[in-house]
Amino acid sequence: MKKITLISLLIIAAASSNAQVKSKPVARVKAKEQVKPVEVQDEDFNRWTLEVNAGQSKGVKPYETGFYSSQTKSVLGKVQFNSYSIGARYMISPKFGFKANIGYDDLKNLKGNGSKDFEMVQKSLTLQGVVNASRLFNIxxxxxxxxxxxHGGVQINMMTSKTENSIGDSHNFGRTEHNLGLVFGFSPQFRVSNRISILFDIYTANYFRQHYNWDGSFSDNINNLNGQLINTSLGLTYSFGSQKMHGDWAEIKDKNIKEIDALNKRVEDMETMMNDSDKDGVPDYLDQENNSVAGVAVDTKGKMVDINKNGVPDELERYLSNTYTTKESTKETNADMIKKMVNEGYISTYFDPNKATPTxxxxxxxxxxxxxxxxNPTASIDIIGHADEIGASEFNQKLALGRAESVKNILIKAKIDPSRLNIVSAGEDASVDKNSDGARKLVRRVTFKVK
Structure with missing residues (x-):
């Protein structure tokens, strides 16, 4: 980077002499705000759900003469549970999945319904496919x-008669039969917290190789009965996974939108890369000197051309040679300009974020x-530290003071009398857009004031 002090001196001298060359302010590019979507991607939603249910199972048919369908209420009108199950569900996508349940049903008549006494115990394993209809129909x-x-699928069960045998009847106490049936049902649910929901489930099961009546009597071994059962239950579900939201309610982001967002991000990154803060025609990501003077020729790396390597850009050097002489009056004028340049902040040294050591x-x-x-051995100066607005104000105040102290120590080690050096903290500099990385670089600095 070329010597900023000499460049700034030449610019001020040119301006004070009514020259036609003027410096342009560095363009401040406001960083674009990036809003993160609240949705999750398809692979991120919670796929596993555990559910526990309690309710009532009712054998619809078949029954032997004198036996009736099991009741759903006692004579006192209180609901009695006779069905319990526990299961797990896995969703392969936001709309489709599988579930498995283990169930226990105790079907029997209740006093006062006119039916003969019976009891049938059923243990079951149900394997089903599941559709999240809320997502399927976009509601x-x-x-x-x-x-x-x-949901719908297959149920494998084991039916055991608990009906006491009577002389001459067909009931077989303790006899067990394995059965197979088809299940179909639907489950309204309500989310009560991020992971927990209340589930109300209704399903019907149809068995096609049943030999037991629901009252426990056994039919002809050759003929299969067409059995039917209805179950209603109330339960709780808990969603497992790394996400905080229940998998059935997580907002799933469409894959097409995901691709569009990725393209937009690439465009934004390209726009940022192509910013040209100092307007020298070289993008910032290639510019090794992104504070070059406007109008001064630069090379492909954005560095001002200085063929003779004397620290002064060739174009400004030619202008100085053509404009100024070596007269004593000119020297005095330049001395005043130097002091003005220092006091107006043209002479600076810069710092990295949260650092007190100059770059x-x-x-x-x-x-x-x-x-x-x-x-100028009689001159003394104020060393003024500055910080950007990122972070706490108290911290930035101390950081700015630390930067001024660091510069003072460098000058003391260069054998400048400490009594000529006074440090000052200017704290946060709010004159630039704090959302712009490029603009914040300009205010992380130390300036000077000649007394």
């Missing part, structure tokens, strides 16, 4: 915390002040 946004599942490429400002103090 999940409309119904909010409500949800709706449809290696920005020590020219300290060199300039060191030369000035040596050439």
């Amino acid at each position: 999940d946004d409309v119904i909010g915390r409500w949800g709706f599942l449809i 290696n490429v920005s020590t020219e400002g300290i060199d300039f002040i060191l030369t000035y103090l040596r050439n």
